Amino acid sequence: TGPPPVIRYNLNNVTITTNPIENQEHVLILTPMSRFYQPYWDNLLRLNYPHELITLGFILPKTKEGNAATAALQQQIQKTQKRGPEKDRFKSIIILRQDFDPAIISQDEKERHKMSNQKARRAVMAKARNSLLFTTLGPATSWVLWLDADIVESPVTLIQDLAKHNKDIIVPNCFQRYYDDKKKKMDERPYDYNSWQDSDIAMQMASKMGPDDILLEGYPEMATYRTLMAHLATDGGDKNLAIPLDGVGGTALLVKADVHRDGAMFPPFAFYHLIETEGFAKMAKRLGWQPYGLPNYKVYHYNE
Numbered sequence: 129t130g131p132p133p134v135i136r137y138n139l140n141n142v143t144i145t146t147n148p149i150e151n152q153e154h155v156l157i158l159t160p161m162s163r164f165y166q167p168y169w170d171n172l173l174r175l176n177y178p179h180e181l182i183t184l185g186f187i188l189p190k191t192k193e194g195n196a197a198t199a200a201l202q203q204q205i206q207k208t209q210k211r212g213p214e215k216d217r218f219k220s221i222i223i224l225r226q227d228f229d230p231a232i233i234s235q236d237e238k239e240r241h242k243m244s245n246q247k248a249r250r251a252v253m254a255k256a257r258n259s260l261l262f263t264t265l266g267p268a269t270s271w272v273l274w275l276d277a278d279i280v281e282s283p284v285t286l287i288q289d290l291a292k293h294n295k296d297i298i299v300p301n302c303f304q305r306y307y308d309d310k311k312k313k314m315d316e317r318p319y320d321y322n323s324w325q326d327s328d329i330a331m332q333m334a335s336k337m338g339p340d341d342i343l344l345e346g347y348p349e350m351a352t353y354r355t356l357m358a359h360l361a362t363d364g365g366d367k368n369l370a371i372p373l374d375g376v377g378g379t380a381l382l383v384k385a386d387v388h389r390d391g392a393m394f395p396p397f398a399f400y401h402l403i404e405t406e407g408f409a410k411m412a413k414r415l416g417w418q419p420y421g422l423p424n425y426k427v428y429h430y431n432e
């Protein structure tokens with residue numbers, strides 16, 4: 129007997145390729161979750177990347193709402209991992225409870241998106257993402273898919289479709305379905321404005337800011353004139369079109385695990401006047417990794 133053997137991992141053998149299924153590459157799907165939405169779980173289950181290669185990681189706040197979400201999540205996990213069909217079962221699942229306070233902001237969509245609430249809210253989100261990442265990234269992880277808890281619809285081939293581009297960081301376009309009262313039918317509109325290409329104006333604005341100030345996207349009172357990927361989708365446009373980005377959103381985001389291993393994380397403070405996922409894109413770029421976006425490849429956000 130004696131002590132257990134040392135487990136050696138050779139990171140050179142962990143491939144990160146455009147054929148992740150063929151090469152049996154492990155994917156870590158990470159979701160910060162304040163509310164549990166059944167359509168999120170249903171969509172996750174439909175992803176046809178082999179589930180035995182997928183580890184799921186969640187972090188939930190220790191609030192009343194967070195407790196309710198944790199209970200609902202655990203119920204679905206039991207169902208899938210114990211009673212459901214074998215092919216639906218994931219390799220492993222990790223649930224973390226946040227050990228720091230959530231931003232004291234209502235989860236109501238209007239309140240959440242008030243400009244004055246953004247810095248504190250995004251800082252908390254960044255810390256949640258970092259805790260989740262640093263406690264779950266394993267030696268066998270090839271890819272990290274960030275997937276928000278309110279992404280309720282995506283192609284079933286999401287992971288393969290993103291991985292095949294061989295980009296360090298790649299983000300689909302996040303839209304939202306809604307009922308158009310005028311047209312009397314369902315339509316869709318852009319949701320996530322955090323995926324963008326920088327502008328001279330935004331850079332000038334940043335140069336005049338205090339060290340702790342951040343630029344925010346999607347607020348008319350702070351017009352940045354950045355090129356927003358949200359506005360680049362075209363009817364029938366090429367789903368494979370990939371454009372370089374300077375900022376990314378995290379609603380759905382595929383990252384080569386080596387980018388995170390290199391040290392790229394989500395700054396919970398002003399980093400080049402950027403925070404959270406946008407700050408992550410900047411940090412990754414400083415480390416030599418290039419983010420890309422797919423304007424015509426869509427995922428859909430829940431509509432409250």
Ligand code: GDP
Pocket residue numbers: 159160161162163187188189226230231240252253256275276277278
């Ligand atoms: P929005 O879509 O930009 O308004 O951002 P959300 O409020 O949807 O937050 C993004 C993701 O983080 C979602 O998956 C939320 O469920 C989750 N989330 C929001 N606030 C918190 C929090 O305080 N703690 C944790 N762990 N997750 C959160």
Ligand code: MN
Pocket residue numbers: 276278429
């Ligand atoms: Mn959301």
